[in-house]
Amino acid sequence: MLRALGLDSRTESVYRLILEHPSWGVGDLAEALGESGTVVRTALDRLADLALLRASVAEDADAFGSVNDARAGGHLSVVPPRAGLAALLARREEDLRRTQLEVDAGRAAVADLLAEYAAFGRESAAGAVERFTGADAVRRCLEDLTLHATADLCVFAPTGTGENPPWELDVPLYEDRLARGVRVRVLYLDSTAGSPERRRAMRRLARAGAEVRTVPSLPMHLRIGDGECAVLPTAAHESARGAVVLREPGTLAGLSALFSHLWDAATPLEAEATDAGGAADYSAQERALLRFLADGLTDEAVARKLGISLRSERRMISGLSERFGAHSRFQLGLQAAQRGLL
Secondary structure (H helix, E strand, C coil): CCHHHCCCHHHHHHHHHHHHCCCCCHHHHHHHHCCCHHHHHHHHHHHHHCCCEEEECCCCCCCECCHHHHHHHCEEEECCHHHHHHHHHHHHHHHHHHHHHHHHHHHHHHHHHHHHHHHCCCCCCCCCEEEEECHHHHHHHHHHHHHHCCCEEEEEECCCCCCCHHHCCCHHHHHHHHHCCCEEEEEEEHHHHHCHHHHHHHHHHHHCCCEEEEECCCCCCEEEECCCEEEEECCCCCHHHEEEEECCHHHHHHHHHHHHHHHHHCEEHHHHHHHCCCCCCCCHHHHHHHHHHHCCCCHHHHHHHHCCCHHHHHHHHHHHHHHHCCCCHHHHHHHHHHCCCC
């Protein structure tokens, strides 16, 4: 029980016997413990080293004959536990405190070493990444990127429930850029083609010379100016929270490639408008919904990706289920796979 203070079990047993029988000598202690006198003397030496026994003038020839015969002719008497153990505990606490300080110093040294290791080969690109917080800051970042574009503007414009005003297209500002010879390409969601307000905005941009296409889903808001600067939200589904401005070439190359990939697969606005009436065909949005369901996404996640309300998403599922004659999601997925829609 006192091992943490430096007493092994045998030494502790000797100490307890001495406290109980302070007049006992080595022989008495050895007999009570069933140990040899040598073992008892070793324990007494340890107790003396821990200052739990002290040397005093010999009065009894049968007192503890240990620790070099009680340091030249004396005998050993027990130190009261309140004083002896308290002092021992205080020393132990001080040892632990010093050990903790050493551990803390070691931890700091390890952190410094790891920081140095992580910094090998790293270059600090001033202004390569900037973060802005708040709707007003987002609006300023987008306006600044648009105004400074001289050749090309690429836009991801997902809309629907939860849309954020800071990311809404400033149509007059884009018309000004188009008039100055800037190429503007805008990717909208299919769902926006049916919204009168969104449709008017797209038509207005298209008349001003913008290239507008639609896709079933978009991962986030994104603006890229001249391939040299990009603005995207800090949180994909809470776009008004803040924005990140990127100017790092490698990252910009990846974002530009993502835009080009989706742009090539998108439907031009006019074609989307004229082909939407085929009752026997399935729209890109319906195919995307089926694909998301097959991937195991929840209704809420599907609606968010499609940029529509949860109610509209469930209405689409109900309509597809009725057209397929499916009575469950499993049957709906099976029918969609059989029709080559996945």
